[in-house]
Amino acid sequence: xxxxxxxxxxxxxxxxxxxxxxxxxxxxxxxxPRATVIGTVSGPLGSAPVAGRQVSxxxxxxxxxxxxxxxxxxxxxxxxxxxxxxxxxxxxxxERVVEDPGVLDLAPGAFVREVxxxxxxxxxxxxx
Numbered sequence: 158x159x160x161x162x163x164x165x166x167x168x169x170x171x172x173x174x175x176x177x178x179x180x181x182x183x184x185x186x187x188x189x190p191r192a193t194v195i196g197t198v199s200g201p202l203g204s205a206p207v208a209g210r211q212v213s214x215x216x217x218x219x220x221x222x223x224x225x226x227x228x229x230x231x232x233x234x235x236x237x238x239x240x241x242x243x244x245x246x247x248x249x250x251x252e253r254v255v256e257d258p259g260v261l262d263l264a265p266g267a268f269v270r271e272v273x274x275x276x277x278x279x280x281x282x283x284x285x
Contacts, residue, residue: 189265195234196272206231217241252278
């Protein structure tokens with residue numbers, strides 16, 4: 158009986174140790190792992206990719222600004238420190254963003270896909 162009680166206590170201690178909150182993981186420079194955001198910029202109704210456009214992420218608290226350009230297939234990716242970001246796109250005259258992801262809350266090491274932006278406006282195919 159005593160042996161089984163000791164065994165159960167040992168199992169309980171191991172389970173409790175396994176459930177403890179771990180310290181955040183840091184990279185070699187002492188920074189938390191960056192989050193990855195990928196998406197596509199396309200024309201109305203996702204009709205055609207928009208290449209060569211500047212896409213930026215602006216951190217809501219600090220105002221830090223990170224940018225990249227879209228590929229020929231309209232794709233982009235950003236590697237960002239954890240934080241709250243809004244995604245912005247440089248627009249041409251008469252263009253507007255008709256679908257945007259809003260504010261993203263990025264945790265350390267997060268991987269967020271399909272953060273897409275859809276353009277609309279006068280003169281774009283598929284728009285009145």
